[in-house]
Amino acid sequence: MKLVSNILKQETYSKADLIQLLESKGDDRALFFKKAQEAKLKYVGKNVFFRGLIEFSNICSKDCYYCGIRNSNANVKRYNLTDDEIISAAKFAYKNKYGSLVLQAGELVSSAFSDRIEKLLNEIKKVSNNELGVTLSVGEQSEETYQRWFNAGAHRFLLRIETSNSELYKKLHPSDHSFSNRLQCLKSLQKIGYQTGTGVMIGLPFQTISDLADDLLFMKEFDVDMVGMGPFIEHSETPLYAYKDELWPIEERFDTTLKMIAILRLMMKDINIAAATALQAIDPLGREKAIRIGANIIMPNITPGFYRNDYALYQNKPCVDEEPEQCMGCLDARLALADSDIGYSEWGDSKHFFLRTSS
Numbered sequence: 001m002k003l004v005s006n007i008l009k010q011e012t013y014s015k016a017d018l019i020q021l022l023e024s025k026g027d028d029r030a031l032f033f034k035k036a037q038e039a040k041l042k043y044v045g046k047n048v049f050f051r052g053l054i055e056f057s058n059i060c061s062k063d064c065y066y067c068g069i070r071n072s073n074a075n076v077k078r079y080n081l082t083d084d085e086i087i088s089a090a091k092f093a094y095k096n097k098y099g100s101l102v103l104q105a106g107e108l109v110s111s112a113f114s115d116r117i118e119k120l121l122n123e124i125k126k127v128s129n130n131e132l133g134v135t136l137s138v139g140e141q142s143e144e145t146y147q148r149w150f151n152a153g154a155h156r157f158l159l160r161i162e163t164s165n166s167e168l169y170k171k172l173h174p175s176d177h178s179f180s181n182r183l184q185c186l187k188s189l190q191k192i193g194y195q196t197g198t199g200v201m202i203g204l205p206f207q208t209i210s211d212l213a214d215d216l217l218f219m220k221e222f223d224v225d226m227v228g229m230g231p232f233i234e235h236s237e238t239p240l241y242a243y244k245d246e247l248w249p250i251e252e253r254f255d256t257t258l259k260m261i262a263i264l265r266l267m268m269k270d271i272n273i274a275a276a277t278a279l280q281a282i283d284p285l286g287r288e289k290a291i292r293i294g295a296n297i298i299m300p301n302i303t304p305g306f307y308r309n310d311y312a313l314y315q316n317k318p319c320v321d322e323e324p325e326q327c328m329g330c331l332d333a334r335l336a337l338a339d340s341d342i343g344y345s346e347w348g349d350s351k352h353f354f355l356r357t358s359s
């Protein structure tokens with residue numbers, strides 16, 4: 001077995017190296033976290049960028065086995081923000097100098113849905129003097145729809161692959177959900193010219209460390225611009241809850257997520273990496289810990305408070321009782337703990353994207 005200090009001198013890592021890093025403990029773990037922290041400061045700097053997250057609807061046509069708002073969960077109170085509520089949230093983000101928004105929702109595929117997003121994009125650009133950047137996270141759509149939204153001003157898209165292991169993907173989704181279509185969607189987004197983001201859940205039932213090493217290699221190979229990955233957290237009203245006693249302990253899912261972020265920062269030094277909200281559900285300072293060792297994006301929730309309880313993807317989702325104004329002060333204080341500065345009113349685009357597309 002190699003010394004971790006020797007692995008860290010390499011330019012690229014083999015799958016065996018990645019497994020060794022993911023399984024490291026004590027001084028070895030501390031050493032690669034320190035290297036990741038240095039790489040972050042050197043390549044993307046001290047700034048952390050805000051993406052105001054608007055969870056604008058929990059209505060979803062899909063039935064992913066892990067997700068609390070899946071179509072078959074009859075206990076969910078479904079909501080759909082009005083256009084006015086979404087635009088008010090966008091104005092809040094603009095006024096408070098968040099550089100960008102993320103519009104996220106359950107997945108719907110219809111011309112009414114496509115038209116609505118297009119109209120909202122036009123309106124958001126108008127009310128923010130073209131200054132707010134917009135990331136979309138609304139699932140698998142046709143290339144034509146992605147193109148329309150790109151033309152209307154969305155320039156980043158987040159679509160997690162969830163796992164790069166197609167066999168594991170099958171175990172996490174009903175048979176009409178397709179791994180190859182998800183991959184095809186990611187390719188379309190990249191082709192159209194979006195800053196393309198993906199990610200995985202960590203600590204899923206049946207998932208192994210070898211799968212996670214493959215996930216890291218997948219992100220590198222796909223040449224992604226942005227990544228958002230977080231721990232899997234079980235939800236009692238989902239099929240995967242049946243495996244709750246076989247999951248890694250929650251602290252291990254948390255720590256493995258930090259390791260994944262740190263390794264990815266070492267593998268892809270100039271990409272944007274988000275500190276997932278699910279980290280905060282496990283540890284109140286979870287996102288700050290991720291920022292310290294490699295993440296540089298944070299997505300404060302600016303969904304109006306009274307809807308937040310109903311966007312419960314997993315249990316103990318944090319900050320569901322707060323209003324956007326409360327998140328604001330809280331985040332400033334938290335980020336100071338992680339020795340970071342906030343890039344107010346900046347898009348904070350992925351540096352990797354510009355290098356990738358200029359070469």
Ligand code: SAM
Nearest residue numbers: 066067105106107137139160231232233313314
């Ligand atoms: N519907 C869109 C989609 O699936 O891309 C966007 C919203 S979806 C709720 C966003 C992400 O939530 C998914 O990509 C998934 O990784 C994550 N998620 C869902 N259920 C989760 C759970 N139980 N634990 C952790 N993350 C979860």
Ligand code: SF4
Nearest residue numbers: 060062064067070106
């Ligand atoms: Fe719907 Fe996304 Fe949840 Fe899957 S993960 S059920 S697509 S909201």
